Amino acid sequence: MVKATNTNPRMHAAKILDRICFEHAYSHLALHEALRDRQLPEKDARFVTEVVYGTIKRLNTIDYILGSSMKQPFKKADRRVQTILRMSAYQLLYMDRVPDRAAIHEGVELAKKWGRKGLKGFVNGVLRSVGRQGIPDFTEIEDPVKRIALATSHPEWLVRKWIQAYGKENTLAMCEANVKRAYTMLRVNRLKTCRDDLQVDLQNEGIETTPGNLTSDSLIVTGGQAQKSSSFTNGAFSFQDESSMLVTYALDVRPGMNVLDACAAPGGKACHIAERLADNGQVIANDIHPHKQTLIDEQAGRLRLKSVTSRTGDAAELTNTYKSETFDRVLVDAPCSGLGVVKAKPDIKWHTKKEEIEKLPELQLRILEEAARLLRKGGILVYSTCTVMPEENEEVVAHFLQKYGSSFELDETLDSRIGLRSTRRGQRLILPQQFNSDGFYIAALKKRDEQG
Incomplete structure (x- = not known):
């Protein structure tokens, strides 16, 4: 076993947070890279994960409390000092198992070790003030x-x-x-096993699970590291949120079909489609980013799926490659703001700007229009996003139907396939508080056999 040369978990957490807050690194990627490279003991890795995600989730509350404990504006403090104060305040305010004296002492020690020895008194004073103040009663606002x-x-x-x-x-x-803890969810590969058998296999490797809330293909991990299991290596399951799994049910795929996933990376939905096809048919998994094609191929390879073909291309220009009415089913899991997955990727709420969201519907509609031309008559087109912003969801579909209502209609049978009542005709919005899953939007559009 390779030992980490520096096993101070707070230093690792500080450096990861510094990248996320000041260099706009993605929290899940920055954390994954750091834990992979450092090979921390499991206990320390769990601590780092909680401190990083917890601090980012509670960022502006922590900043507000820190600001009220300082004479100068908090954001004018040194970059490293900001990071130390934020993560130490999170431990003081939200981690019951970390004693206050330990959180303060370690914050001061971190300032010394991270080149801010001259500010250790300042760090100590601010953190002691935070400890005395606690979390304010915001109900008075x-x-x-x-x-x-x-x-x-x-x-x-x-x-x-x-x-x-x-x-x-x-x-x-x-x-x-x-701001609650995000669940780790698994999708059973029914070409290899069933949910009950997978549960037993995982339990034998020390991984505890419970059935999901939305689909018969899902398990929620309640203990252990599923990614290190032989079941994962052997392709018995994939990691996927339950809300996202519903997309494949919405498509109503059947063996022998030709299916397009227009925006496929990292490949979870494309592989789920292939599994539902019994690996009998064709799934074209397209994505605009060449480096993400490898991710799709890796997933399909681990799952031993032969029906998935990855390719690189602009989803808004697919008619340059494929003839009209080529596919039986088409999925547009559109690029979006991602504001439905804040629980799992908390940095999204801080890095996303409303001006950026305003530009997305035009792109989403353009991709949807392009994909629609590739669908055969009588086929189903599913539009989905992992956001809860109406302008990226219902309003995009409404604009599409205004232009193409003679050729497309909302599919009223969506409810029976996904097991949930529509929030609007042929559409379902899932809010993150409803099923402990991601926020998600799904719309099913059917192409008329004859134009109206």
Whole structure:
């Protein structure tokens, strides 16, 4: 076993947080890379993971509390000091098993080791103040936007938009769900095993699971590291959120079909489609990014799927490659803001700008229009996103139907396939608080056999 040369978990957490907060690194990727390279003991790896994700999830609440404990504005503090104070404050305020004195002492030690020895007194004073103050009572704030934003750590602009779309009660529930621990979910590969047998196999390797809430193909990991299991290596399951699994049910694929996944990386849905086809048919897994083609191939290879063919290309230009009405089913899992997966990727809520969201619907509609031309008459086109923003979901579909309503209609049989009642005709929005899964949107569009 290779031992890490530096096993100080707080130093590792600090460096990861520094990259996320100041270099806009993706939290899940930065954490994965650091833990892979450092090979920390499992206990330390769990600690680093909790400190990194927890600090990012509670970022603006922590910053607010730190700001009230300092004479100068918090954001004017040294970059490394900001990181040390944030992660130490998270331990003080939200990690019951870390004694206050330990969190403060380790924060001061980290300042010394990370080149900020001259500021150790400052760090000590601020953290002691935070420990005395604790978490404020945000219910006293009259403005609902500011109250929810601070109590649940979300940007005010995002809370305001969600209140406009879903009301204060749903917004509060959604924001509270987003700061909870994200579940690790597995999708059973039914070409190799069944859910009950997989549970037993995983239990024999020390991995505890419970059945999912939305599909008969899902398991929720409650203990152990499933990625290190022989079942994963042998292709008995994949990692996928339950909401995302519903997309394949919405497509209603059957053996022998020709299916296009227009925006396929990293390949989870394309492989699920192939499994539902019994690996009998063809799944074209397209993505615009060449480096992500490898991810698709790796997934299909591990699952021993022969029906998946990956390719690189712009989803908005697929008619340059394929003739119209080539596919029986088409999936457009569109590029989106990702604001339905904040629970698992908390940095999204801080890095996403509302100006960026405003540009997305035009691209989403363009891809949807292109994909629609490739669908055969009588076929099903599914449009999905992992966001809960109406302008990226229902409004895109509404604009599409305004232009192509003579050729397409919303599929009213969607409910029977996904096992959930539609929020609107042929459409289902899943909010993160409803099933402990990701926020997700699915719309099923059927191409008329004859134009109206």
